[in-house]
Amino acid sequence: MALLYDQLSGAASLREIVAGLASHAVRLYHIEAKPVRRSTLSDASTRRPIAVFSELLSEMMRQAHRGLRRRLAETTYLIDATGVRLNQASGGWARFSAGVCGARVHVIYDADADRPIYAAVSAANVNDITMAQQIPIEPGTTPAFAGAGSIVFDLGYYDYGWWAELDAAVCRIVTRFKSYPA
Numbered sequence: 001m002a003l004l005y006d007q008l009s010g011a012a013s014l015r016e017i018v019a020g021l022a023s024h025a026v027r028l029y030h031i032e033a034k035p036v037r038r039s040t041l042s043d044a045s046t047r048r049p050i051a052v053f054s055e056l057l058s059e060m061m062r063q064a065h066r067g068l069r070r071r072l073a074e075t076t077y078l079i080d081a082t083g084v085r086l087n088q089a090s091g092g093w094a095r096f097s098a099g100v101c102g103a104r105v106h107v108i109y110d111a112d113a114d115r116p117i118y119a120a121v122s123a124a125n126v127n128d129i130t131m132a133q134q135i136p137i138e139p140g141t142t143p144a145f146a147g148a149g150s151i152v153f154d155l156g157y158y159d160y161g162w163w164a165e166l167d168a169a170v171c172r173i174v175t176r177f178k179s180y181p182a
Helices: 002-009 012-022 025-031 038-047 050-073 088-094 128-132 160-168
Strands: 074-084 099-111 115-122 150-152 172-174
Touching: 002 012, 012 025, 012 038, 050 115, 074 128, 099 128, 115 128, 160 172
Parallel strands: 074 150, 150 172
Antiparallel strands: 074 099, 099 115
């Protein structure tokens, strides 16, 4: 609950979360929550696996986006990924070479809604298309591409089989073809 409060209130620090929840202490019983301590939040953030947060984010984005999908006849999704360099504290899970720790964040962005609708984190050496092929494209899933107006992506997503799946889901694909020197 404290982390949800953090996201919804825009708190910038653990102290701000603790102070904000303390100011609502008499009402927290409504959501079966209690005031928290900064050290408890710090320990929880350090020890909790990232999968908890990524699954929660995915579910929240899917639910928030459901109503918007009904109102928009056509949408434009932008798909891309970016590398994130991490420090040695992440070496246990994010190391893919002797001297570099990193991760890759894969995002699907709804340009019409001006917000992401899907995010996934992978090792830094995972190709863009590998993660894109894992994104469900059946109606009612996250993200539901079926009936999407346009899906825009770069050459990192060059795979005719995946394109055929998107086409079968009645999606328009916007990209550019690879060019080879003459």
